[in-house]
Amino acid sequence: xxxxxxxxxxxxxxxxxxxxxxxxxxxxxxxxxxxxxxxxxxxxxxxxxxxxxxxxxxxxxxxxxxxxxxxxxxxxxxxxxxxxxxxxxxxxxxxxxxxxxxxxxxxxxxxx
Amino acid sequence: xxxxxxxxxxxxxxxxxxxxxxxxxxxxxxxxxxxxxxxxxxxxxxxxxxxxxxxxxxxxxxxxxxxxxxxxxxxxxxxxxxxxxxxxxxxxxxxxxxxxxxxxxxxxxxxx
Numbered sequence: 001x002x003x004x005x006x007x008x009x010x011x012x013x014x015x016x017x018x019x020x021x022x023x024x025x026x027x028x029x030x031x032x033x034x035x036x037x038x039x040x041x042x043x044x045x046x047x048x049x050x051x052x053x054x055x056x057x058x059x060x061x062x063x064x065x066x067x068x069x070x071x072x073x074x075x076x077x078x079x080x081x082x083x084x085x086x087x088x089x090x091x092x093x094x095x096x097x098x099x100x101x102x103x104x105x106x107x108x109x110x111x112x
Numbered sequence: 113x114x115x116x117x118x119x120x121x122x123x124x125x126x127x128x129x130x131x132x133x134x135x136x137x138x139x140x141x142x143x144x145x146x147x148x149x150x151x152x153x154x155x156x157x158x159x160x161x162x163x164x165x166x167x168x169x170x171x172x173x174x175x176x177x178x179x180x181x182x183x184x185x186x187x188x189x190x191x192x193x194x195x196x197x198x199x200x201x202x203x204x205x206x207x208x209x210x211x212x213x214x215x216x217x218x219x220x221x222x223x224x
Contacts, residue, residue, distance in 0.1 A: 032210060041120055044156070044201065044214045051210060090155050099144045099205050101212060103155030 002027035006091050006104040013111055019064075019078040021107050023091030026072065033074040034092040034101060035066055044090070050074060086111045120199060122219045125192050135185040135202030135215045142204040146212070147176060147187045150199045159187070159200075189220075197222045 003026045013019060025031055035047040046059045048066035056066050063082060067075045074091055088108050092101040125131040137145075143164040148156035162169045162176045162185075169176050175188040185202050202215040 034211075043120075043217050046211060049210060057210075092155075099212070100146055100158050100161055102158060103148075106153075106155045108153075 004104040006107050010108045016080045021076040023074040025093045031093040035076050036090040038088040081111045083111050120217045120219045124221045126223050131189045131192050133187045133200050133218045137183050137204045141206045143206050145185050146203045148201045192222050194222050
C-alpha cells in the first residue's frame with residue numbers, strides 16, 4: 001500500500017532563516033506531487049505541483065520554491081523565511097489516471 | 113471556489129442526528145468531485161467521490177448528492193458520532209486537469 005511521509009512534524013524558525021521541508025511517497029511510481037499551505041482556520045492554498053522529476057509548476061508567487069530531485073521526493077524550500085510563511089504545510093500525491101489526492105500528516109511551521 | 117482567505121462556516125449537530133454539508137461549485141466543466149475530512153492537526157482524509165454521470169453515491173454512513181443543474185454538491189452523514197467532528201472540504205476537477213479546486217470548508221461540531 002502507498003504511504004506518504006512528511007518531516008519535520010513541527011518547526012519553529014526565526015525570520016530570515018532558511019527552510020527545507022521534505023515529503024516522500026512509498027508504494028507508487030511516477031506520482032503527481034503537490035505542496036499546499038493552510039493558514040489557521042482557513043482553506044487549502046496550492047503552492048506547487050509536479051508531474052515528474054525536475055518538473056515544477058508554481059501557483060502562487062512567493063519566497064518559496066520546490067524541487068523534485070527523485071521520483072517520490074518533493075522538497076519545499078525558502079532562502080529567507082517571512083512571518084507570513086507561518087502555517088500548516090501539506091504534501092499530497094496522486095496516481096496518474098485518477099483524480100483523488102492523498103495527503104500527508106503535515107508540517108506546522110511557526111516563523112518567529 | 114477560492115477558499116484561502118475565508119473563515120470556515122460552522123455547523124453544529126446533536127450526536128445521533130444526521131448532518132448535511134453543502135458545497136457550491138462554479139465550473140461547468142467539472143466532472144469529478146471529492147469530499148475530504150480534516151481532523152484538527154492532521155492532513156485531509158479522502159471520504160468519498162462522485163463522477164458527474166452520477167447524482168448519488170453512498171458509502172459507510174455517508175452519502176454524496178450531486179446536482180449538476182444548480183452546481184451543488186452535498187455530503188450527508190448519518191447518525192453522527194463525536195469522531196465526525198472535523199472540517200469537511202469539497203473538491204472538484206475535470207478530465208485532464210492536474211489540480212483540484214477546493215471549497216471553503218465547513219467545520220462540523222458534534223454535540224454530545
